[in-house]
Amino acid sequence: MADVFVQIGRIVAHRPRLTVSVWLVLVVLGYGFAVVGVHGENLFDRLTTGAPEVPGSQSAQGRAILDDADESGASLTLALQGVDPADADVATAMEPVRAELAAIDGVVAVIDPLGLPGGATNPAAAPLVANDGDGFLVVVELDPDLTDAEQADALTAVHTRLNQVPEDLQDAAPGVTGLVGGTALIIDAITEQVETDLRTGEAIALPIALIIMVFVFGGFLAASMPMAGAIASIAGGLASLLGFSYWIDLDSSVVNIVTVLGLGLSIDYGLLMVSRFREELHKLVDEDDGRSSRRRRGDGAVLTAIEHTMATAGRTVTFSALTVAISIAGLLVFEPPILRAFGLAGVAVIVVAVLSALTLMPALLALAGRRLIRPSILDRVPGLRTVLARTADVQTEEGVFSRLTGRVQRRPWWVLGGTLVLLGVLAVPLAHLELRNSTTELLPAGSTQREFVELLASDYTAASTPAVTVVAQSSLEEATAWAATLEELDGVDSVDAPTPVGSYVTIGVRPASDDPGDATSRQVVQEIRDLDAPFPTWVVGQAAAQIDFTDAVVARAPFAVAIVALATFVLLFLMTGSVVVPVKALVTSALSLAASLGVMVWVFQDGHLTGLLDFTPTGGIETYVVVLVIAFGFGLAMDYEVFLLSRIKELVDAGVPNDDAVRLGMQRSGRIITSAALIVIVVFAGFVAGKLLVIKEVGFSLAFAVLIDATIVRLLLVPATMTVLGARNWWAPRFLSRLHERLGIIH
Template sequence: MATYLYKLGRFAFRRRGLVALLWVVLLGVAGAAAASAPAATATSFSIPGTEAQKAFDLLEDRFPGTKADGATARVVFKAPGGEKITDPQNKADIRRVVTELKSSSDQVARVADPFTAKAVSKDGSTAYVSVSYDVSSMELTDDTRTALEKTGEKARDSGLTVETGGDALTAVPKTGAGEVIGVGVAAVVLVITFGSLVAAGLPLLTALIGVGIGVSAITALASVLDLGSTTSILAMMIGLAVGIDYALFVLSRYRAELAEGRAREEAAGRAVGTAGSAVVFAGLTVIIALVGLAVVNIPMLTKMGVAAAGTVAVAVLVALTLVPALMGFAGKRVLGRKARKALPEDATDSGGKENAGTRWARFVQRRPVAVLLAGVLGLGVIAVPATSLELGLPDDGSQPTSTTQRKAYDLLSDGFGPGFNGPLMVAVDAQGSDNPQAAVDRTVREISRLDGITATTPPKFNKAGDTAMVTVVPDSKPSSVRTEELVHSIRDTGADLRAGTGAHVLVTGSTAMNIDVSQKLNDALLPYLALVVGLAFLLLMVVFRSVLVPLKAALGFLLSVVAALGAVVAVFQWGWLGDLFGVEQTGPVMSMMPIFMVGVVFGLAMDYEVFLVTRMREAYVHGESADEAVVTGFRHGARVVTAAAVIMIAVFAGFIGSSEAMVKMIGFGLAVAVFFDAFVVRMTLAPAVLSLLGRRAWSLPRWLARVLPDVDIEGDKLRDPGHGTPVPEQSVAESAPAESDSRVTTGR
């Protein structure tokens, strides 16, 4: 692989004009496709195999035209103190709102009068107007959404308390200025790392081009593939981080090759052949982990993973081709002025005096047991909150208390009971019964006797009379354990009655769907974790030709992931430091967040493992002792890995300012996970473990050595004379082209 990438790097460097032009054209085509593509619709949230999804599909089939997936809104009214909502004046004001809502948009399907629909609380203080739309929430036009909001605002002039809830107010999530700050931090880190504005700008430019292509492609295909807006945000988050890091590693190795006196084209080829090999492997692990999310069998999660994986693939290709091409344009300006003047004495790359990485490695080697215990115990303590992990999906109850959605949620809870915001839809399929009417009546009667129910509506039959819908209102809030137990009780009761009635009972609705999603993801988390950890172990055995190094890497990955989950629970579920991170409302952790974070962190953890440890193995196989190999790896790689980790943390942390709760939570979780994995696991625990293992770390049974392929990720084959000579063909200053270098314009 190193030999092929070496040739690719030299080609991209030599034909830099052509390569750069191709990427610019590709960016333009992707941008044009995105601009002309129809707007994305709402992501179809289906959970194959769950009872809630089966019930939803059944109702769609038996009750056609109900627009079960259409947007809904509830305009909630509360009378002033001492008044009733049914007072003549209040009643007239509310019916005026009903009339206005009916004519507010062509997308409105129906508006229910609360006084005929029995949507008034028992104490007469609260009522609500239900609004149904023909389209999903993401297909609502801005005019429709604005009309709904203005109607509610205008109704307040009557003296009533008026708040609006429901998914009709769901807007496209916004990320704010946080990610811009993250990119700014990345730029500062790159300038400090390279000492050159040109070198600092190159990874940023290539990463933005890669993300631009990836996100534009997602936008162009969003309508066709049913991709939601969150998909592109997450792809941008991951693509930007890995894009900067992959370019950083290739550019850093290129500068190191220049420091050894190689000609620029030769240095570019070797940089792509060595660091590029690590980029390919690291990118492959991220892609496999993201695509592997498909095993959970949740279409939305699969699409998010595949879209993000596509953006990562683009980032890898950019690092292997566009980065060496731009290095050719940059000439010797990839080095700072001082570095260009003092190139022969470059201590960082040539191994002269000890740098910070060398000093840190020797510090850890002097006291490996103490460092290992401190790191493991520290992460273990942070991981403790993960034992209280609760999964769920957001509703209006998880909105900040300042929003009208949350205020409407609280008004309904106070006026109609805590379970009113999460009613259960019970579908009774009596098609196989001899007497469907009697079967449904008996089923509803038995369900009504269960504990935990506030109200049960009369059954509503379809035209064929063989299927009925029943709404059950729990006496507990949607996200509570008591509501979850009620769902299971209804299902168990239906199963017990089926033999006698012939009716099949299914429970659906947003609350039941949330419960089923959380359960499915809970069940899938450990198998998926085992899959990615097992995959990491196998791939690292191929890369490092060792058993203990992959084992150490896999265990370290588990430790960093669990610690990151503990931090997420502490902040978003318990509310610790919530004000610092903009968490206005605590609640269960998003159901998809842990498994998505596992997939992403797996790939990122392997990035640092590969980039740091390959240098160690390279030194060891060329004669250095096990301890000195660790020091050599840190001397060459610590500064770059530190910069890469800081950049990723900054980029991910920038998404904490998102208005989308899941994006905010994933941004925080990934930032924390990168910090733990890079600075605690890879740069602290790893050298401690390798020091304790000594030569045993790099041993491999002979029979396994014969079976495993040799991918040459360190680029050993490039040391052969046929792939260039380490003796410089000309100095860096001589090889750097002048501004009028003909190769820049001709592509030769």
């Protein structure tokens, strides 16, 4: 298989300018399509948002019934505060406001308590008046038959006019304030936050990553190459996501999370390729006898170095990409569409990253040639020269990583036991994990739309949506009689009067809790579903959708784990010829993930580091975030496992004893693994600086997962384990050894 990579490297090295030009065109087109869009609609215009659900589940069926029965159009609501709805001057000031809103094209109704007969004293006005009487709601409904363009224009006009209402009422109610909210505005707020967070993350991550690579390589030229690959991967990834948006619904969080993955992997792969090329070119140059020989070999040395790089690092990159892709493809096993979207988009971005590493990187290496091993201009800076001498990649077989591994190998059992205890302690908080499916709680605390939703829930109880809603296929009389049994359930605070909705009836159930997704709300949902109702019922709401989503994930999780574990085992066996190494890799990665998830629970569920990370806890972890951290975290762990094993296996195949191979392999790959991990941590940490909670959870958790894997696991646990196992690391039954001789993928 190495011949394939050599051939690719040879083709690209002979046509570097053409290859770079093709990639440049693809990058421009990728960013152009994603940002400008097709037919005036860009990627961010096509994103969706909302609580994740499972098609065919009880909550999804109930929600579909309500959506089909709802014949109303879009609406916006203005919540006024600091105003007395019974004030006659306020009623007078509202008359022209009401008329102007009604005159906007597409508006079919303007509803407020002052426009009803008798004003705020009318019983029908109660849901529109604040609980303390110090405010009221103005609801503007649109024609349901409007086209998308007409609806967008109408919403913009209504939003603009509603924002002006507090100023119109200043003379009648000095100090009045208002918040405008609605489903359309919530979706826009989340989508805009995604776009803002993406720019923020890239602005933080890319410059810091470049600085790190300057210290790794000792110069700007070598450091810029992985960055070029990262930019190409982002462009390709965004273009891929735009294409997927015409096929499947893409949640707003997909863009940031998948882009972060592609950015991190492409830098990893570029780092490995450039480092190996410099190592190979150094060997060839050192073998030359003199300056004239170097001139005579010229581009031949560069071409040979590229071929060796592709046969080794190119193979490793491909293996790494396969292991990460396998892990993320496991998401396709799950039923919820949001997880499948992450799986498809993630695999697409990985493909772009590996294509960039195998084509763009060799082209850039060919163009740079011997300049990559010449002293950098930074070496002329006295103080900086000393630092770069310690941090830039070197050719010595002894160094920090070999000495650290040597210490581990002198006491492998102590290191093994200590790391297992440490990982176990970090995993302890995982025991009280609470899963959530949040909605507006994901927005930052200062978000207008989050404030609006919280205001409705606290000040307009009668107008707020019940945490639990029962959809009943029955007559109003039957539903009313049965509703009395709901009031007797544990955890139920009150039950709203049944309301006809088309041919169905809805019953609002309000749990004795302010949290629509906590244990009390989930208990109420389960108790209602356990009742033997005399007619078909469907329970909907945040808690109901949360239960259905979690059940769907748990039901498919064993299949996903089995498929990913088996595929990873087979791939690592084909790479190493061992059955012990793949099992060891799976176990150590599982321990690393458990520790990472434990820290995630401690931070985001238990509410530690809220000030540092600037977030408001929701009382749990988003269900799909847990699945994503497991899938992506496992893939990244395998990424570094492949980096390390490829070098150790090279040495073992060359006849180096196991312990020496582990020590030398750690020295040769430790610098790259540590540098790559540091860059990935920076990339993920850059997105923690964003405001959307789900992005914070994923970014922080994956950054910590990489930190644990690159330090505790990769530098301590793996060499200790491989030292304890000794030559047994490479054991396999005879029939599998014969199979590996025929099918194994070797250098």
